[in-house]
Amino acid sequence: MLNCSETPSLFVSPSHEIISFNAHFETIFNWHNPQPLQKGLSITEHQLPFDHNHYFRLFEEVMSGQKVDTSLTKQSHSNTIQCYIKGEPIYCNQGTIQGALFSFKNLPLSPPSYREIDTLTHCFESILSEAHEGVLFLNQDLTILYHNEALTKQYMYDNRHLLKNGANILEVVSEVDRAQTEFLLKLALEGKIIDREVPVNASNGQTYWFKIKIFPIKNSTNQVIGVTILSLDVSQKRKFELDLQESEIRFKNIIENTPIALAVLDKNFRVIHINSAAEELLGYTCEELAGTDIRNIIFCSYFDDMGSSPLFENSDAFFTNLTSDRFISTINKAGELVTVDITINAYRFNTNKTIVLAARDVRVLLKQEEKLQLHSELFRKIAWQQSHEVRKPLANIKGITELLLDNATSSSIDLYLNYLKEATEELDTIIKNIVNQTYLTQGE
Secondary structure, X not given: OOOOOOOOEEEEOOOOEEEEEOHHXXXXXXXXXXXXXXXXXXXXXXXXXXXXXXXXXXXXHHHOOOOEEEEEEEEEOOEEEEEEEEEEEEEOOOOOEEEEEEEEEOOOOOOOHHHHHHHHHHHHHHXXXXXXXXXXXXXXXXEEEEEOHHHHOOOOOOOHHHOOOOOEHHHXXXXXXXXXXXXXXXXXXXXXXXXXXXXXXXXXXXXXXXEEEEEEEEOOOOOEEEEEEEEEEOHHHHHHHHHHHHHHHHHHHHHHHOOOEEEEEOOOOEEEEEOHHHHHHHOOOHHHHOOOEHHHOEEOHHHHHHHOOHHHOOOHHHHHHOEEEEEEEEEOOOOXXXXXXXXXXXXXXXXEEEEEEEEEEHHHHHHHXXXXXXXXXXXXXXXXXXXXXXXXXXXXXXXXXXXXXXXXXXHHHHHHHHHHHHHHHHHHHHHHHHHHHHHHHOOO
């Protein structure tokens, strides 16, 4: 009979044991209880759609032989549950009450919202517990409402052992960072969003960098009721950026201090940087040429081959084989045609393809070559003087010494003449070596 009824119904014994129920009541019951409904169990051990006190009152009235027909209201979380209940005693053939039959109307036709809220809360906390970012919820008075596990492993807060619900966040941060923290939280309570990287001085003496985002928590009426703080340790990223910045500074210093005109280009031959030597050669400043295609200034058939040669495509082959060493023409800012000796090389710098173009003014090279030729002629002249002009009187001295040795009249004079002979031979050997070395240096 109960199963034929569209109304959720429950039949319990005088001792509150479940005797029978229909499918509609079982569905509603399972929304409120994790364990399935079973016959023989006491109904009072389970959660009902209304308060147990109401159940006991109605049960006593029914067991006294009365029929009841009433409405009950139950407040749960943000929901108000109101249902209509009918209760009547069930008698046996001898007229004894066998139990109470309850039927319900207007029960919620979907799971109660607070159950959904509990489920969502559990899912939300599970997600936050696995997050890499530190998550912190604060009340308006800056007391902690919630924090996840990741926050306890960060050096974001000096007194991490004080991180607990109800604690004031200003007691958790170090004294050095307290004023800054209070200022940022005040901005968030005023409705502002803060997103920045900040240094934090840890108790171990080191400084850590954190990317933090602080934003207000608002209710349905758009009133600020708290603050959320997201924090992520970016110390390694910050260190990498500083190292990269130092590398770029060193690289620019090397470029700048090189006497050869250098231009650093991107993969499309646009100027990134030129040094002072290149500024002097071309007549342009680095700011004037920044972003300019170098091919608009330097005219080279090597660049014209880009359309036909696979080496000029933006490929690894291009940046492996690109190299040139040739005389080309360029026009400086004053409109003068300048011939330069150019060298092009390509490199990979932090996964970026970079071209370094070195140019030397041929006029300077010619001056250097002229200077080398003058030096070479001077060396030849010195070598000729040593070989002919110096060795001639030396040979005369050597010959006279030998004649005197042949006609020496005393042993003391003979000793001096031998010293003189050895000195002239030694000097002759030195001059020969100088002459030979000079001609060897000149490639003769």
